[in-house]
Every structure is written in structure tokens, then in C-alpha cells.
Amino acid sequence: MFKRLADAGSAVAITVDGKPVAARAGDTVAAALIAAGIDHCRTTPVTGAPRAPYCLMGVCFECLVTVDGVGSRQGCLVPVREGMKVETQLGRREAGR
Numbered sequence: 191m192f193k194r195l196a197d198a199g200s201a202v203a204i205t206v207d208g209k210p211v212a213a214r215a216g217d218t219v220a221a222a223l224i225a226a227g228i229d230h231c232r233t234t235p236v237t238g239a240p241r242a243p244y245c246l247m248g249v250c251f252e253c254l255v256t257v258d259g260v261g262s263r264q265g266c267l268v269p270v271r272e273g274m275k276v277e278t279q280l281g282r283r284e285a286g287r
Contacts, residue, residue: 204274211276219265219276220246220253231255231265232279254279 199215206228213222220243223231230240232254243253246266253265256277265276 202270202272202274204270204272204276206276207278213270215270217270218246219255219257219263219268219270219274221266222270223253223255223265223276230278233281235281238281 199217202213202215202217204211204213204219204222206223206226211222211226211228213225217225220231224243230242232241232252233239234241241252243266244250245252248264248267251264254262255265256279257263257265257268258275261279
């Protein structure tokens with residue numbers, strides 16, 4: 191569904207749920223998750239259904255993740271940086287965790 195452009199940014203190492211993930215400079219967290227084959231970034235509070243980035247422009251809020259201990263960050267709006275720690279969110283929103 192998604193294909194990377196030929197112009198590759200420099201490599202950036204992030205951690206997702208404790209596992210190392212390679213990203214590229216200029217990627218957002220959501221783009222890095224998609225490129226790494228991670229199929230969801232949160233679950234719904236009622237049914238626990240997995241949710242994944244959808245609009246990639248900050249409108250749908252499907253890409254909520256915890257970044258460096260701060261919950262409910264929109265992954266599509268947060269650029270990756272070296273050493274960033276990303277966690278998937280399970281269930282309800284996390285306010286200021």
C-alpha cells in the first residue's frame with residue numbers, strides 16, 4: 191500500500207515497545223511504524239480492537255502512541271529522533287502519563 195521514495199534519509203534508531211526499529215530522518219513516528227511492518231499502534235478501550243494510522247495528517251487520532259513517557263501523542267505529527275522510545279497504547283487515552 192505504501193512505498194518509500196528513493197531519496198533515503200539518514201538512519202535513525204528508535205525503540206518500539208522495547209524492540210529496536212530502524213527509521214529514517216524525516217519520518218514521522220506513524221510512518222516509521224508502517225515502514226517497520228508494525229500493524230497497529232493502539233487498541234480501542236471498549237473492544238480492544240487494534241487501530242493503525244489512517245489519515246496521516248492529524249485528523250483521525252488513530253495513531254495515538256506514547257512517546258518518551260508522554261501518552262496520547264499523534265504519531266503522524268511527531269518526527270522521529272535518535273533514541274526515541276515509542277510505546278503502543280492499550281485501551282483508553284493516556285493524558286500526560
